[in-house]
Amino acid sequence: MNPRSWWRKLGHGSLLLAATVYCVFPIYFMLVQSLKTAQEDVFGNPLIVMNPTLENFAELFEQHGESRGFIGRTLRRSYPVLDWIENTIIVFAGSVAVTLVASLLAAYALGRLRPPGFRWWRRIIFASYVIPHTILFVPLYQVVITLHLENNLLALLAVYPTLALPFCVWILSAYFQHLPRSVEESALVEGASRATAFFRILLPMSRPVIVAAGIFALGTIASDFTLASVFLLDAHNKTIPAGLATMEVALDELLAVAGINLMAIPVVLICAVFARGYVRGLTAAMVEGA
Amino acid sequence: MGRARDIRLAYLLLAPALILLVTALAYPIGWEIWTSLTDLSPLNEGPTAFVGLENYRRLAADPAFWRAATITVVFAAVTCAVKLALGLGLALLLARPFRGRALVFMAIFLPWAYPASVSVIGWYWTLSPPIPTAYSVFMGNMKYAVDSALGGGAWAFLSVTLFNIWRGSSFVGVFLLAGINAIPPELFECAALESKSAWRRFWLVTVPLLKPFLALAVFLALTTAFADLANVWMLTAGRIVYPVIGTHAYWLAIHGGQFGPASALSLALAPFLIAVLFLLFRMFDPPEREPA
Numbered sequence: 001m002n003p004r005s006w007w008r009k010l011g012h013g014s015l016l017l018a019a020t021v022y023c024v025f026p027i028y029f030m031l032v033q034s035l036k037t038a039q040e041d042v043f044g045n046p047l048i049v050m051n052p053t054l055e056n057f058a059e060l061f062e063q064h065g066e067s068r069g070f071i072g073r074t075l076r077r078s079y080p081v082l083d084w085i086e087n088t089i090i091v092f093a094g095s096v097a098v099t100l101v102a103s104l105l106a107a108y109a110l111g112r113l114r115p116p117g118f119r120w121w122r123r124i125i126f127a128s129y130v131i132p133h134t135i136l137f138v139p140l141y142q143v144v145i146t147l148h149l150e151n152n153l154l155a156l157l158a159v160y161p162t163l164a165l166p167f168c169v170w171i172l173s174a175y176f177q178h179l180p181r182s183v184e185e186s187a188l189v190e191g192a193s194r195a196t197a198f199f200r201i202l203l204p205m206s207r208p209v210i211v212a213a214g215i216f217a218l219g220t221i222a223s224d225f226t227l228a229s230v231f232l233l234d235a236h237n238k239t240i241p242a243g244l245a246t247m248e249v250a251l252d253e254l255l256a257v258a259g260i261n262l263m264a265i266p267v268v269l270i271c272a273v274f275a276r277g278y279v280r281g282l283t284a285a286m287v288e289g290a
Numbered sequence: 291m292g293r294a295r296d297i298r299l300a301y302l303l304l305a306p307a308l309i310l311l312v313t314a315l316a317y318p319i320g321w322e323i324w325t326s327l328t329d330l331s332p333l334n335e336g337p338t339a340f341v342g343l344e345n346y347r348r349l350a351a352d353p354a355f356w357r358a359a360t361i362t363v364v365f366a367a368v369t370c371a372v373k374l375a376l377g378l379g380l381a382l383l384l385a386r387p388f389r390g391r392a393l394v395f396m397a398i399f400l401p402w403a404y405p406a407s408v409s410v411i412g413w414y415w416t417l418s419p420p421i422p423t424a425y426s427v428f429m430g431n432m433k434y435a436v437d438s439a440l441g442g443g444a445w446a447f448l449s450v451t452l453f454n455i456w457r458g459s460s461f462v463g464v465f466l467l468a469g470i471n472a473i474p475p476e477l478f479e480c481a482a483l484e485s486k487s488a489w490r491r492f493w494l495v496t497v498p499l500l501k502p503f504l505a506l507a508v509f510l511a512l513t514t515a516f517a518d519l520a521n522v523w524m525l526t527a528g529r530i531v532y533p534v535i536g537t538h539a540y541w542l543a544i545h546g547g548q549f550g551p552a553s554a555l556s557l558a559l560a561p562f563l564i565a566v567l568f569l570l571f572r573m574f575d576p577p578e579r580e581p582a
Binding site for chain 2: 012015016019020022023024026027029030033040041042043044045046098101102103105106108109110113114115116118121123125127128129130131132133134135136137138139140142143158159161162165166167169194219222223224225226228240241244245249253256257259260263264267268271272275278279280282283286287
């Protein structure tokens with residue numbers, strides 16, 4: 001082996017190491033904190049955990065009455081974590097489903113049926129992605145009140161899909177648009193309806209792109225904290241992120257960190273399972289369209 | 291099967307997506323444009339008056355507005371540039387096969403997959419610990435050093451910036467990796483024969499080939515920049531002293547009851563966003579070839 005390529009390998013390896021540490025360290029740090037006892041949290045080494053314990057996670061689920069006793073003269077509240085988990089599952093699963101169905105239908109219309117001006121429709125829908133929801137709180141809240149959805153999970157089910165919809169419509173329609181006409185035509189010639197051709201041929205073909213759209217939707221929806229905490233007021237109606245933000249960090253820091261992991265680990269696992277499909281789907285959409 | 295029927299079907303299928311977008315985006319924007327021209331406020335007696343561009347005129351005369359606008363635009367521009375550079379680096383690092391690539395890919399995918407709604411809570415409270423913990427002394431010293439050099443609130447603002455870069459570079463990296471996969475490898479191989487210098491190859495081949503994907507990545511990164519900012523701002527009930535436009539407007543509306551000026555303030559970012567959109571569409575949406 002000549003010395004030059006040896007150096008190259010070392011350089012490549014250390015870059016990879018640096019990239020990995022940069023990406024994983026904050027996550028590792030949060031995981032380690034959640035496994036600590038209060039004693040170790042204050043006096044131990046911040047980077048490692050000597051006596052890992054799950055007691056913070058267990059305490060998260062303890063719900064004896066309204067409080068968990070006092071620290072000095074300060075009341076420690078208990079939190080309806082089970083409700084939060086249920087709400088989170090409903091909202092996330094529902095929003096991803098709504099996003100996917102609405103964007104598949106729209107993408108089929110724009111990519112296959114191509115009504116007049118379909119390029120402009122696509123551009124307008126995609127452009128709406130850049131509008132920050134942060135500047136729309138006041139009118140959004142009015143919409144929510146008009147629909148009688150204040151303090152209701154349905155408010156999030158109506159707003160969350162729009163977070164990821166523009167991007168999902170874009171990649172799905174780019175993919176559909178550049179599939180050759182012949183894909184459906186043989187089925188249509190044999191007398192199948194458009195719906196049959198869609199469900200039997202187009203949908204199975206586009207599975208990777210649908211996976212990519214779904215993971216993108218999940219990641220986007222799971223990163224919202226602001227809308228959830230603005231729209232869900234009652235403690236029992238909150239999703240995990242909105243609920244965690246109501247915890248008193250000064251008293252329950254370890255509990256909050258455990259809550260963070262409680263929400264993050266399932267989402268990360270789902271994303272990890274589909275990670276390769278995500279990249280494959282994005283690539284497929286980009287080859288066909290972009 | 292007639293063309294007219296297809297077109298009708300197309301509009302029918304577009305309807306659910308459009309209804310969602312109109313309810314959650316178009317209507318609120320319309321409301322804001324109208325309100326920004328009035329003095330609507332729950333504190334006002336009597337009917338709401340149409341005041342024309344008065345709210346905008348007052349904003350333009352307010353130095354605090356220009357400071358908030360500058361901070362917002364600089365924040366967006368800086369985080370986007372850094373996310374793009376880091377993301378491109380990560381994508382190129384993963385572009386060629388090597389042993390353990392799957393593992394490194396997973397690591398790079400993690401910051402985006404880890405839900406920001408909760409990681410932002412952990413990240414923020416870790417960098418500004420409210421209670422004594424094993425790391426709070428170190429973080430406290432950092433905060434002190436940064437704040438005394440750059441002014442109060444600088445450390446908190448820096449921590450949001452870092453968070454956004456950390457999460458965004460992961461997304462851009464994975465996104466550009468997908469883009470690189472979409473480019474036929476022959477194009478890169480030809481380039482390797484043409485030029486020996488990796489640096490020249492990067493600027494003359496890789497960047498132009500990736501241009502549409504880079505533009506798309508900017509587009510996507512921009513939105514998360516604002517979303518992360520809002521997340522932290524809500525979390526700390528506005529304790530971040532650096533004013534930024536979107537959240538400042540929310541404060542003005544909810545706590546000041548001044549819907550008119552708040553709407554004008556919210557919309558002040560529009561020219562910036564439209565300019566960016568215009569540029570990006572020109573880059574990633576070239577005049578389409580007619581499909582055969």
